[in-house]
Amino acid sequence: MRETLVASSGGSYPVSIGAGLSASLKERLQELFPGISRLGIVSNPVVWNLHGAAILRNLGSELRPVVALHPDGEVAKTMESVLGLLDRFLGDRWERRDPLLVVGGGVTGDMGGLAAALLLRGVPLVHLPTTVVAQVDSAIGGKTGVDHPLGKNLIGVFNPPRAVLSDPEFLRTLPLSQRRSGVGEVIKYALIGDRTLLGLLSDRIEELVSEEFHPGIWEEVIFLSSADKAGIVSRDEKESGERMLLNLGHTFGHALEGALGYSGILHGEAVALGMLSAARISGAMGLSGPETFETVRDLVKRAGLPVSWPSKVTFETIAPYLGRDKKASRGQVALILPEAPGSVRIVRDYDPSLLSLGVFS
Numbered sequence: 410m411r412e413t414l415v416a417s418s419g420g421s422y423p424v425s426i427g428a429g430l431s432a433s434l435k436e437r438l439q440e441l442f443p444g445i446s447r448l449g450i451v452s453n454p455v456v457w458n459l460h461g462a463a464i465l466r467n468l469g470s471e472l473r474p475v476v477a478l479h480p481d482g483e484v485a486k487t488m489e490s491v492l493g494l495l496d497r498f499l500g501d502r503w504e505r506r507d508p509l510l511v512v513g514g515g516v517t518g519d520m521g522g523l524a525a526a527l528l529l530r531g532v533p534l535v536h537l538p539t540t541v542v543a544q545v546d547s548a549i550g551g552k553t554g555v556d557h558p559l560g561k562n563l564i565g566v567f568n569p570p571r572a573v574l575s576d577p578e579f580l581r582t583l584p585l586s587q588r589r590s591g592v593g594e595v596i597k598y599a600l601i602g603d604r605t606l607l608g609l610l611s612d613r614i615e616e617l618v619s620e621e622f623h624p625g626i627w628e629e630v631i632f633l634s635s636a637d638k639a640g641i642v643s644r645d646e647k648e649s650g651e652r653m654l655l656n657l658g659h660t661f662g663h664a665l666e667g668a669l670g671y672s673g674i675l676h677g678e679a680v681a682l683g684m685l686s687a688a689r690i691s692g693a694m695g696l697s698g699p700e701t702f703e704t705v706r707d708l709v710k711r712a713g714l715p716v717s718w719p720s721k722v723t724f725e726t727i728a729p730y731l732g733r734d735k736k737a738s739r740g741q742v743a744l745i746l747p748e749a750p751g752s753v754r755i756v757r758d759y760d761p762s763l764l765s766l767g768v769f770s
């Protein structure tokens with residue numbers, strides 16, 4: 410097992426990574442919460458049908474698990490779903506010391522984390538992430554939230570967990586398209602500065618997206634990505650500066666997800682297109698040379714992620730979403746632009762007419 414530590418306003422917490430980690434779930438929870446007598450579990454029907462029985466077996470009856478399921482999918486990442494989770498725990502006379510364990514991908518993590526913050530004004534939270542996106546990214550750093558018709562993740566709070574337990578074995582049941590989507594976020598870490606990850610992806614990205622699941626390389630990728638994210642969010646928990654770099658590809662990616670009504674595209678696919686948009690704009694501004702765009706395009710293509718925008722989406726359709734991005738200030742969104750593979754910068758001052766270059770076929 411490998412571990413990385415995250416510093417946060419709620420105290421530091423470990424991100425533990427290891428195959429078979431979920432077998433010792435009960436002991437880990439008892440260490441974290443001495444005297445624990447009840448455990449809330451937040452998941453969705455897809456994940457729970459696949460993994461619920463094994464998780465309940467590992468937990469035993471001592472922790473008196475109470476399971477709340479939300480509907481699957483990005484379209485269900487709503488306040489209504491969060492209220493459904495709250496109804497379940499309030500109906501069970503929840504108490505402040507009773508923790509919630511969130512079992513699932515980024516959608517479940519973002520909503521379970523928000524529910525944990527709202528329930529009785531805050532109950533302890535532990536993440537058991539089951540997708541690539543969740544293990545390399547969303548379970549770490551405390552961002553929680555839901556989507557709004559006007560934009561992605563526009564409602565939410567920072568709510569750091571007490572621990573993150575990443576077991577790569579969960580990824581065996583994940584559809585290949587979802588594994589590819591997660592690789593979108595991994596490419597992001599390589600581009601913002603992880604040279605080891607950049608080398609590993611350049612040499613072996615095909616192993617991550619092959620039909621066969623290769624646990625060894627995945628454990629390495631989850632560890633490197635977790636350490637990258639832990640470092641950044643430890644230095645800038647509430648995104649006043651450096652953390653914005655983690656939004657590489659998300660300015661255009663989130664706008665695209667919003668314009669499509671949160672369906673028909675996976676998060677990592679949208680982020681991949683958004684990274685290409687950022688590289689194009691950076692090239693047009695003279696901040697990077699053509700080889701930077703080519704490196705991004707090559708990694709995205711080899712990961713089996715899209716390299717051109719859906720034909721029905723125009724710049725005019727996504728422009729309003731760009732304006733409502735959380736990085737906007739005085740109506741102009743900050744851009745996260747690559748200067749070279751492994752180096753990115755935050756750009757606030759630019760000619761807004763360049764934004765239309767971000768949508769291309």
Ligand SMILES: NC(=O)c1ccc[n+]([C@@H]2O[C@H](COP(=O)([O-])OP(=O)(O)OC[C@H]3O[C@@H](n4cnc5c(N)ncnc54)[C@H](O)[C@@H]3O)[C@@H](O)[C@H]2O)c1
Pocket residue numbers: 453455456459481482483486513514515516517519539540541542543546547548549550551552553562579580581582583584587590676677
């Ligand atoms: N909070 C953050 O810092 C952060 C970071 C990155 C992404 N996100 C958010 O995360 C979301 C995307 O996360 P995601 O890609 O995990 O999507 P997701 O949670 O919708 O999961 C993808 C699909 O995989 C299924 N699934 C989950 N685990 C499985 C398993 N082990 N086997 C088989 N199926 C499984 C889910 O039911 C779902 O259908 C977006 O809403 C994004 O905004 C948040």
Ligand SMILES: O=C(O)C(=O)C[C@@H](O)[C@H](O)[C@H](O)COP(=O)(O)O
Pocket residue numbers: 546550552561562594648652653655656659735
């Ligand atoms: O943790 C962060 O900070 C990120 O930007 C990680 C992103 O991968 C993630 O999708 C996050 O939800 C985006 O946050 P938002 O503040 O742009 O909604």
Ligand SMILES: [Zn+2]
Pocket residue numbers: 546594659676680
């Ligand atoms: Zn993301």
